[in-house]
Amino acid sequence: MTTRILELRSALGSGGGPEKTILLGAAHADPKRYSVTVTYIRDLRDEAFDLDRRAAELGVDFLPVTERNSFDPRVLTRLHRLIRERAIDIVHAHDYKTDFFALPLCRLAGAIPMSTAHGWAKFGRKDRIYNRWDKWILGRYPLVVAVSSKIKSQLVAMGADPGRVRVIHNGVDTEVFRPDPEAGRRQRLAEGLPPDATVIGAVGRLSDEERFELLLEVTAKLGLYAVLVGEGDERGTLEKRARELGIGDRLKLLGHRTDARNCHQMFDVYLQTSDTEGIPNALLEAMAVETPVVATAVGGTAEIIDDGVHGLLVPKGNVDRMASAVRRTVDDREATLQRVAQARDRVETELSFRRRMEHLEGIYDELVRRFPRGGRRRLRWN
Secondary structure, X not given: OOEEEEEEXXXXXXXXXXXXXXXXXXXXXXOOOEEEEEEEEEEOOOOOOOHHHHHHHHOOEEOOEXXXXXXXXXXXXXXXXXXXXXXXXXXXXXXXXXXXXXXXXXXXXXXXXXXXXXXXXXXXXXHHHHHHHHHHHHOOOOOEEEOOHHHHHHHHHOOXXXXXXXXXXXXXXXXXXXXXXXXXXXXXXXXOOOOOOOEEEEEOOOOHHHOHHHHHHHHHHHXXXXXXXXXXXXXXXXXXXXXXXXXXXXXXXOEOOOOHHHHHHOOOEEEEOOOOOOOOHHHHHHHHOOOOEEEEOOOOHHHHOOEOOOEEEEOOOOHHHHHHHHHHHHHOHHHHHHHHHHHHHHHHHOOEHHHHHHHHHHHHHHHHHHOOOOOHHHOOOO
């Protein structure tokens, strides 16, 4: 019997790590056992919404739902109709808004709710209120996937039953993301980087939470080159900061790219500067292509990198420690080569996307066994 799954998320522009994980998961699900539909609640204000194209490239059944404002009641009506018409078995939510929607929708339509907690923003008062509300809501779900042990501990602290929260780390496609030094050399030439340049790089949305201004400060401190792959509201701010630091001519902002594999290959060091993370997909990609990694010890990062074994961990916000770790990575080539080999081995054995899907499909099967069709509408999710 085919299990019908609805992956549900509210869209945030062109998408980042969670978006990539959701679309790849839908594309890699066993078609003989699972029928997966991906639905994004699309805000008309999202100017960079290109998930339609990315889903089409992957052959994913993609049905965006457009909302006029943050809480458009018509969205619930459309989602309820979709769940009923497609006889959805599991509604898999992925953020605070869809976490809130999925419980009543499943109660009305006779589906099973589950959620993946990817992490929470920690900036303004509004974010903190939403975060606390979301953690409370997730405590009512029959099962929640946390992408890191740290996220699981946060949910349990808010009252979630530990037995209902499973940790499944994000994964990387190790067949796509493989070491290819020649591709890196070609990419450097294409981007106009000097052949002998030492390049610090990162991939992600150009937003406050990534703290890319710290990467620029490390670049200036060490006299290196910097490459950022991604787009976002902070682009102008970063360009201005680079000029202030005197590195405007040594910064490349490549915008949104579909060739992340090749971009990773041209970095001498991948530097993660963020203050908060779940399990960063871009970091996994860097590890998979054997790019040396220096990362802030935040969120789930320390769960995938053992300091000194797979990369180097540094305190968040500490430019001096970041610069020291980058310099150590560049100068001690023998130790660095040992770390990148260990990092590649770890993603192949523990953090591959196929391994993640095996765990996730096991959860889908468990939920369908626990809550068979016919009796779900009588259940109260609490």
